[in-house]
Amino acid sequence: MGEKERIIAHQNACYKSSVNKVIDISKELTKLNAAHEFKFFANIVIRPRENALTTALHIFSCNFGRRHRVFYSDGSSIVNPRLTSAPPTAKHTSIIPSGAAVVYKTKRDEQWNVKYFTPTSRGRDTVFTEVAAIANALTIAMAERALYLDDNKKHSNGKARWSKVTIFSDCIEALKRIFKLREVAIADAQSLRDPPLRQIMSMLHYFYGNEVQVELRWVPGHSRVKGNCLADTAARYAANHQDVGMVLPEGLNWDAEPLSK
Numbered sequence: 001m002g003e004k005e006r007i008i009a010h011q012n013a014c015y016k017s018s019v020n021k022v023i024d025i026s027k028e029l030t031k032l033n034a035a036h037e038f039k040f041f042a043n044i045v046i047r048p049r050e051n052a053l054t055t056a057l058h059i060f061s062c063n064f065g066r067r068h069r070v071f072y073s074d075g076s077s078i079v080n081p082r083l084t085s086a087p088p089t090a091k092h093t094s095i096i097p098s099g100a101a102v103v104y105k106t107k108r109d110e111q112w113n114v115k116y117f118t119p120t121s122r123g124r125d126t127v128f129t130e131v132a133a134i135a136n137a138l139t140i141a142m143a144e145r146a147l148y149l150d151d152n153k154k155h156s157n158g159k160a161r162w163s164k165v166t167i168f169s170d171c172i173e174a175l176k177r178i179f180k181l182r183e184v185a186i187a188d189a190q191s192l193r194d195p196p197l198r199q200i201m202s203m204l205h206y207f208y209g210n211e212v213q214v215e216l217r218w219v220p221g222h223s224r225v226k227g228n229c230l231a232d233t234a235a236r237y238a239a240n241h242q243d244v245g246m247v248l249p250e251g252l253n254w255d256a257e258p259l260s261k
Helices: 003-022 025-033 049-063 126-155 172-183 195-209 226-240
Strands: 037-039 043-045 068-077 098-104 113-117 164-169 186-188 213-218
Touching: 003 113, 003 126, 025 126, 025 195, 037 195, 043 172, 049 213, 068 126, 068 226, 098 126, 098 226, 113 126, 113 226, 126 164, 126 172, 126 195, 172 195, 172 213, 195 213
Parallel strands: 043 213, 068 164, 164 213
Antiparallel strands: 037 186, 068 098, 098 113
């Protein structure tokens, strides 16, 4: 592990320690996953490229504030060309080194925060990594909300609160995969066998229960949206440096469970 990786690992440990003092994410997810039914509580917005780009720039420059938080997610997978022509078999299931990143600001004039993740993509397509990145973005949003509320109690009597969270992703296929959850108004919790999708549904319930609107938006990749560019670079770095990945919440193991059909 190089010097940069050690610094990131230390930052991960400090961040998780801070979060664990104000919220037990594992406990919250366990409680949410115990629900017998899930409803889909989010808006998914996919617009033409120029419109999406203009809106993305406007949201961050004009709408970002204490009540509206913006997060950028991205995923990257290192695919061996020799393994892409044939599907994985029982005898050989390829492990695709992958990385995900979440980039955001807590205040407009502060530096960007970057969180790295390394979801295991055993026998899964590259869209899985993008979906995992969105799930991680919602988890970070949950953690940041808890940190904000804790700090707010000390400085403004706990009156201020978040009202909206926007997650930007440059993967249309990932958003479409999540959008399919809307086709069934009420999804049986047992049918959500894809762990990242189930975590997304749980997070959406969490925010809905706390009166926070969630919006998942497509943003053109490799454009002039700073947050997306940083997320792309960070996801590629994570894919190539598996030691920097953070596990939040503790014990999360998506690779141990089967995919949805």
